[in-house]
Amino acid sequence: xxxHDLVLLAxxxxxxxxxxxxxxxxxxxxxxxxxxxxxxxxxxxxxxxxMEITAAGFGTAANNGTGLATFxxxxxxxxxxxxxxxxxxxxxxxxxxxxxxxxxxxxxKTFTVALPALRAWENVxxxxxxxxPWVEEDYLSGPVAQVTVGPLGDVETxxxxxxxxxxxxxxxxxxLHRLADAVLNLFPPRLDLxxxxxxxxxxxGDVAPYKGxxxxxxxxxxxxxxxxxxxxxxxNTI
Amino acid sequence: xxxASDLSRxxxxxxxxxQSLFVNVAAATKASITDGSAVTxxxxxxxxxxxxxxxxxxxxxxxxEALIATNVAYAPYIESRIRADFDxxxxxxxxxxxxxxxxxxMPRGGNRPHIKSTVGGAHSVRLTRAGFSRLVxxxxxxxxx
Numbered sequence: 001x002x003x004h005d006l007v008l009l010a011x012x013x014x015x016x017x018x019x020x021x022x023x024x025x026x027x028x029x030x031x032x033x034x035x036x037x038x039x040x041x042x043x044x045x046x047x048x049x050x051m052e053i054t055a056a057g058f059g060t061a062a063n064n065g066t067g068l069a070t071f072x073x074x075x076x077x078x079x080x081x082x083x084x085x086x087x088x089x090x091x092x093x094x095x096x097x098x099x100x101x102x103x104x105x106x107x108x109k110t111f112t113v114a115l116p117a118l119r120a121w122e123n124v125x126x127x128x129x130x131x132x133p134w135v136e137e138d139y140l141s142g143p144v145a146q147v148t149v150g151p152l153g154d155v156e157t158x159x160x161x162x163x164x165x166x167x168x169x170x171x172x173x174x175x176l177h178r179l180a181d182a183v184l185n186l187f188p189p190r191l192d193l194x195x196x197x198x199x200x201x202x203x204x205g206d207v208a209p210y211k212g213x214x215x216x217x218x219x220x221x222x223x224x225x226x227x228x229x230x231x232x233x234x235x236n237t238i
Numbered sequence: 239x240x241x242a243s244d245l246s247r248x249x250x251x252x253x254x255x256x257q258s259l260f261v262n263v264a265a266a267t268k269a270s271i272t273d274g275s276a277v278t279x280x281x282x283x284x285x286x287x288x289x290x291x292x293x294x295x296x297x298x299x300x301x302x303e304a305l306i307a308t309n310v311a312y313a314p315y316i317e318s319r320i321r322a323d324f325d326x327x328x329x330x331x332x333x334x335x336x337x338x339x340x341x342x343x344m345p346r347g348g349n350r351p352h353i354k355s356t357v358g359g360a361h362s363v364r365l366t367r368a369g370f371s372r373l374v375x376x377x378x379x380x381x382x383x
Contacts, residue, residue: 138319138360138361140279140361140364140365141279142279142365142368142369143276143277143278143279143365143369143372144279145372158279158368158369158372160361160364160365160368162318162361162364164318164320204368206371207367207368207370212314212318213314215314215315215318215320217320223318223320225318225320227364229368
């Protein structure tokens with residue numbers, strides 16, 4: 001029989017590699033309200049208002065880290081910067097505002113959109129923070145059936161991994177749908193996720209991963225659920 | 239008895255069996271969503287007032303088409319276990335939406351949504367969809383018996 005905890009951890013590990021948008025290494029500067037670039041385009045790189053962006057490569061530490069994109073054009077990425085730190089509290093995290101420092105343009109800066117820093121993992125205490133995107137996971141163990149006959153026959157389990165992407169309401173649908181699409185791209189049909197112990201969980205193709213409707217979560221948040229149907233076959237030990 | 243009449247009887251039998259299977263699968267699918275199912279592992283709808291569970295309807299818009307739907311505004315929140323309070327009575331709330339969100343913006347003192355029911359749960363449609371082929375197999379086996 002499979003270990004559901006291993007399936008959940010395999011899915012979560014995969015989810016943590018999420019990439020919604022990236023500039024690669026570019027020449028960029030920091031201003032008091034965000035970042036600028038002279039070449040290339042933040043828009044063409046996939047950035048939109050409402051995304052949580054992560055800046056890296058700046059000499060001033062305060063210019064590195066997460067922030068909410070409030071304005072995006074080809075050469076300007078305005079953000080509301082904040083720092084998220086995991087904490088052993090009911091909220092699960094502490095979020096503090098950060099102030100950007102003016103820093104001249106230089107090469108080697110990167111901007112990425114990854115999995116939001118605020119994450120509500122299964123059965124871990126968490127409270128959403130107003131104005132900050134977050135994600136939540138649900139793991140459904142699913143039905144089990146022995147699908148080949150006799151002793152040591154194959155047992156097929158159909159778990160599902162559900163990722164709910166929460167973004168800010170009133171900021172349009174693009175940020176949420178792009179992140180949800182990135183989740184779908186991360187779990188394509190027939191993807192194999194090896195488990196410790198030799199079992200393999202496979203993303204189903206007959207019921208392939210799908211995205212739900214954007215719905216409002218009052219107040220201030222909207223959410224798009226993404227469902228990843230899985231299939232695991234293991235040997236019945238009886 | 240001719241071969242042609244045998245074929246004709248067989249055809250009628252297959253059509254009747256197909257229709258029976260179709261109707262029974264549709265009914266079993268709705269039952270999986272509303273009442274839960276060991277085949278799909280769906281928990282069924284949670285019940286506080288019964289408003290949501292009773293709202294699910296099975297209709298047949300065309301000969302080979304079944305529609306299982308609810309028009310309750312908070313159904314997607316229950317299905318996806320979205321963290322929000324909802325009005326189980328389906329009355330008009332402060333946002334002016336019948337059966338929509340009410341109460342505090344975010345439930346405090348915990349990280350689970352307010353599902354008061356001790357029966358049923360979330361993700362019933364999701365689990366039914368994922369286990370649909372098994373549901374069809376099960377209904378087919380029962381129809382054949």
